[in-house]
Amino acid sequence: xxxxxxFSVVFAYFFYKSCIKPLSYWKNLGxxxxxxxxxxxxxxxxxxxRKHTSDILSDIHKKHKNDRYVGLIQFNKPMLMLNDIELIKxxxxxxxDHFVDRMEFEDPDPFMRKNLLAMKGNIWKEMRATLSPIFxxxxxxxxxxxxxxxxxxLQQNIPVGSNIQEVLIKDVFSKYSNDIIASVAFGIQCxxxxxxxxxxxYGNAKKFATFSASQNLKAIFLITFPYFAKxxxxxxxxxxxxxxxxxxxCDTMAYREKENIVRPDLINLLxxxxxxxxxxxxxxxxDAGFAAVNESDILDSEKLGKKEWTNEEITAxxxxxxxxxxxTISIVSSFIAYELAINPNIQDTLQSEIDSVLEKTNGDVKYxxxxxxxxxxxxxxxxxxxxxxxxxxDRICTREYTIKSIQPGEKxxxxxxxxxxxxxxxxxxxxxxxxxxxxxxxxxxxxxxxKQTIVSGSYFPFGTGPRNCIGSRFALLxxxxxxxxxxxxxxxxxxxxxxxxxxVNPRFFNFSPTDMRLGFKQRNVTNL
Numbered sequence: 001x002x003x004x005x006x007f008s009v010v011f012a013y014f015f016y017k018s019c020i021k022p023l024s025y026w027k028n029l030g031x032x033x034x035x036x037x038x039x040x041x042x043x044x045x046x047x048x049x050r051k052h053t054s055d056i057l058s059d060i061h062k063k064h065k066n067d068r069y070v071g072l073i074q075f076n077k078p079m080l081m082l083n084d085i086e087l088i089k090x091x092x093x094x095x096x097d098h099f100v101d102r103m104e105f106e107d108p109d110p111f112m113r114k115n116l117l118a119m120k121g122n123i124w125k126e127m128r129a130t131l132s133p134i135f136x137x138x139x140x141x142x143x144x145x146x147x148x149x150x151x152x153x154l155q156q157n158i159p160v161g162s163n164i165q166e167v168l169i170k171d172v173f174s175k176y177s178n179d180i181i182a183s184v185a186f187g188i189q190c191x192x193x194x195x196x197x198x199x200x201x202y203g204n205a206k207k208f209a210t211f212s213a214s215q216n217l218k219a220i221f222l223i224t225f226p227y228f229a230k231x232x233x234x235x236x237x238x239x240x241x242x243x244x245x246x247x248x249x250c251d252t253m254a255y256r257e258k259e260n261i262v263r264p265d266l267i268n269l270l271x272x273x274x275x276x277x278x279x280x281x282x283x284x285x286x287d288a289g290f291a292a293v294n295e296s297d298i299l300d301s302e303k304l305g306k307k308e309w310t311n312e313e314i315t316a317x318x319x320x321x322x323x324x325x326x327x328t329i330s331i332v333s334s335f336i337a338y339e340l341a342i343n344p345n346i347q348d349t350l351q352s353e354i355d356s357v358l359e360k361t362n363g364d365v366k367y368x369x370x371x372x373x374x375x376x377x378x379x380x381x382x383x384x385x386x387x388x389x390x391x392x393x394d395r396i397c398t399r400e401y402t403i404k405s406i407q408p409g410e411k412x413x414x415x416x417x418x419x420x421x422x423x424x425x426x427x428x429x430x431x432x433x434x435x436x437x438x439x440x441x442x443x444x445x446x447x448x449x450x451k452q453t454i455v456s457g458s459y460f461p462f463g464t465g466p467r468n469c470i471g472s473r474f475a476l477l478x479x480x481x482x483x484x485x486x487x488x489x490x491x492x493x494x495x496x497x498x499x500x501x502x503x504v505n506p507r508f509f510n511f512s513p514t515d516m517r518l519g520f521k522q523r524n525v526t527n528l
Contacts, residue, residue, distance in 0.1 A: 025078040026071025030411050033071030034060055041073030045506075052506040054391040054426045057081070061427035068410065069403065072422060077103075079394070079422040080413065085434075085457040087403070088423055092395060092465030099395035100124065102467060103420055109235045111242055114313050115320035116470065121398070124467075130309065131317060131470060132295050134269040137288055137371075140474055142264040143184050144367040147478055150179040151485040158490060164519035166495045170334045170512070173482070177329035178202045180478055181322050185266040187252055205326055208241045242319070249318045250311060266321060274314045288371065289476045290381040290446050291461050293468040321471060327510070328389050329478050334513045335387040336379065336483060339441045341492045341518050342500055346443060350375055351487050351523070358488060370480050378443035380479055384461035386441060387511050389475070391426035393463045425460060434458035439501075488523075495519045 022041075026033035036042045042060070045051040061083055064070040068084035082088045091099055101120045112118060119127055133139065154176045159165045182188040182201055252267055262268055340347040353375045361369055370376070397415040405412040415421075430438040434455050435445065444450055462469035469475075486492075494500065497517040504511050 022073055022076050022078050025073070026080075029071070029413060031069070031071045031080070031413055032064055032067045034063075034073075036073035039075065041075050041077070043074060049507040052504050053509065054424075054504070054511070055506075057392060057422075057424040058427040058430055061424055061431070066407075068407065069413070074420075074422070077420055079420045080415070081422040081424060083424075085428065085455065088464065089457045091401075091421060092423070092467070095401065096465050096467075098397060098399045098401040099421060100398050100467075101396040103394045103396055109237060109239070109242060111246075111316050111319050112236065114316040116317060117320060127309070127313070127317070128466075128470065130273050131270075134266065134273060135471055135474055137473060139269060140477055141367045143266070143474075144370075144477060144481065146183045146265065147180055147481045148365075148485070150176060150183060151482045153179065154482070155485045155489060158486075158520050160490065160520050160522045164493060164495065164521050166497060166517050166519050168514070169337050169516050169518045170330050170514055173333040173337075174206065174326065174330040175202065176333070176482055177326050177478070178205050180329070181205070181325055183265070185318065185321060185325070186248055187256075187263055187265050187267050188248070204241050204244050205322070207238065208245065208323065208326075245319055245322065246315055249315045253311070253314075266318070270314050270318060274309050274311075288473050289377045289480075290451060291384050291459075291472065292476055293462050293472045295466075324469075324471065325475065325478075327512075328475060331511055331513065332380075332383060332387065332389060332475070333479055333482055334516055335511070336383045336479065337492045337518055338498075338502060338513070338516060339383060339386070340379070340487075341494045341498065343441055344491075344493075346379065346441070347487070347491060350379055350483075351491070354484055354488050357484075365484070367477075370484050371477065373480070373484075374448070375443065376480055376483065378446040379483075380476060381446040381459075382441060382443045385429045385435065385445070385459060386438075388426045388429055388461045389469070390461070390463065391424070391511065393423045393425060395421040395423070395467070397421065423464070425463075428458055429461075431458070490520045491523055493519045493521055 020038055023036050023038065034042050037044050040047050043053060043056060046053045046056055060070060060072070060081065064083055068082070068087050070081050070083065072079045072081050082091065101124070102117060104118050116124065116127055116131065154172070158172065159167070178201070182205075188201060249267065253271055255261070256263075256268070256271065340350065353373055357365060357369050357373060397417055397419040400414065400416055402412055402414045429435060432438055435458070445454070457464070460468070462472040462475075495517055499516070502513065502516060505514065508514070
């Protein structure tokens, strides 16, 4: 009996400390906050599948529009959500040295502990500086031919006929993103769009990059109870699948070193980075696209020194690029296709620009021809505003920091190391103060005349500050090449089962259009 009482007391103590005490954190500090419930915090509706997390954050942003910051609880973690873009810029850029790290959760797998997202402090700075030269426009240009081959293969194998054939659009584009990753990152040739069945690489890729319901539950447990997750060795990912890709990467690097093989892909660049042989040829490339981000000067590798990276650390970065790229590209591409399908006038304008480029180049299209296309970039930029690649981001306070009060009745707040900052990207992208009629898809927002009026700091689909997305240029080029070749011969159209307007599934953490149905029809052109 006493054993039962003992464990009941221990459980009650941990439950109070982990799930009850955090609920009063912001109230005790006198900070504007939202009332939360135990375990789930302010995201109970999201867990129940009643409302998407991005909608919850947008509602809070609107409710506290006059508050520069508001206190939230995500599961059992107090977070300070920033509503004011000047404060966001101050914390993520000007005072970045106080907020170097991002939120993490315990995971026993080295992939989760040693990738760029999980790294902290100077180790992160050194790895970021090591990897940055991989994603310069000059390096990506060398990989563009491989991307074009994948896009042509997909376009030629999309089913079209006298009747419009309906498809689950994300499945179509996940095959493209899979082949890009296989070819450009792993050095493997596979054409997923023509395989009768699901090839092993694509099958494992989908399992690896697509969050299942069980993985969502694991994520909640890892965030809420990190100690127990560590004790019971609970990992987010299937070890067999992680080992499958880890073995491919390690075997490929070993074979290339032995045979002295050089190929214009990510594996080769990572091998050079590991040896410290990459040259940073970065320039402020105005043709990279409005949404592209630049590297911060604080990441100058000459200031950070050189560090020897292990094969495991380099492999972890390969897995991260694969995990991030597979889902992101297929999701963003799906939403571009959706917006073009329900806005045929915008699709016509984009196809006219594509036809013009094909005519000028006699069909021999190069990297420079695609990245200089203005309207294509506008369509992509507007899609990323409306359907952000990441609808939120975060920072961890690493040095005590005080946010001074500047408004009447506002109370200053002193953040301690470990405190979490939440930045609601999508909520700001939908704020009519910055983007009038935010529900309307309007690429002209990013035209030459209008983009100059966009408030600095109000648009950041790839994050903000030195910890922004390192692969933004790579991702933007993938999508541009895909739609250039896709729309040169095909048009995307809605079908009877296309949901208009589209509502994201609240049971998925990101904007995952798994049930989005669209169709394709042949254009009456002979460009290629």
